[in-house]
Amino acid sequence: MPFDEIKGFVQGIADDRISDAQIGAFTMAVFLNGMSREEVVALTTATRDSGHVMQWSDLNLPGPIVDKHSTGGVGDLVSLVLGPWVAACGAFVPMISGRGLGHTGGTLDKLESIPGYDPYPAPERFRDVVKSTGVAIIGQTGDLAPADKRIYGVRDVTATVESIPLITASILGKKLASGLDALVMDVKVGSGAFMPTPEKSQELAKSVANVATQAGTPTTALLTDMSQPLAPCAGNAVEIVETLALLRGDRPNSRVMQVTRELAVEMLMAGKLAGSREDALTQLEKR
Secondary structure, three states: OOHHHHHHHHHHHHOOOOOHHHHHHHHHHHHHHOOOHHHHHHHHHHHHOOOOOOOOHHHOOOOOEEEEEEOOOOOOOHHHHHHHHHHHOOOEEEEEOOOOOOOOOOHHHHHOOOOOOOOOOOHHHHHHHHHHHOEEEEOOOOOOOHHHHHHHHHHHHOOOOOOHHHHHHHHHHHHHOOOOOEEEEEEEEOOOOOOOOHHHHHHHHHHHHHHHHHOOOOEEEEEEEOOOOOOOOOOHHHHHHHHHHHHOOOOOOOHHHHHHHHHHHHHHHHOOOOOOHHHHHHHHHHO
16 A cells, blocks of 8 residues: 555544544454555554644753653553653653553553543643653643544454554554654563563564654664563552652562663663663662
């Protein structure tokens, strides 16, 4: 499928010229037949460009713009600790997160257990918070990758969610709309993972890293164990309580901190804030 055809189709989804039935036919065709790497890159960039793409150059931020994405899991509160930790080392983290998928609670679900938390701020407020604090965690607003919202909704009711090309384009369409300098992917493996087998998890990790890099955002991926819950608790509000304990340094050797530390190392190296793993670990320990 030529790039221009994919771009036109995705833009038609964003502005409602394409019907849900047509989207369903497209997602089923991809689910059954797959896509070439070039087609996935085209679908990803078209999804990214279907709405507003964040720009940061006018803010003259004194550090790289980096983020991570996880396929999620039980007790996975990594983002809530990782974002502030990496920001404390000089990076800027505009994190667009999602809600629960399958049997897991999403980062937004956890944050919404805090009374008054606004997961959908205006772009100007999002930029201001990132500039002033170094990190902001929000949901996908209506003007960020709007085509993805419609495609995902149709995938959910047509049993085409578990398609690696569609998963790749959905993840990256939102993430790359954040205007990132680099991205780190956390793909879960094990009995509690979203992907059904280790081989599928590895395939997804390679797909995301290669497609994002080809689309202009250098990306690396880690495979992390989800054969048991990361945190010693599961539930949106109690995971926020656990997050506060982790941020205070109460549980430095817990499983969730081990995973968070490894992802933080990757983010600092991807953002060129550290030249080696040892350098990154030294910076993190000082924070």
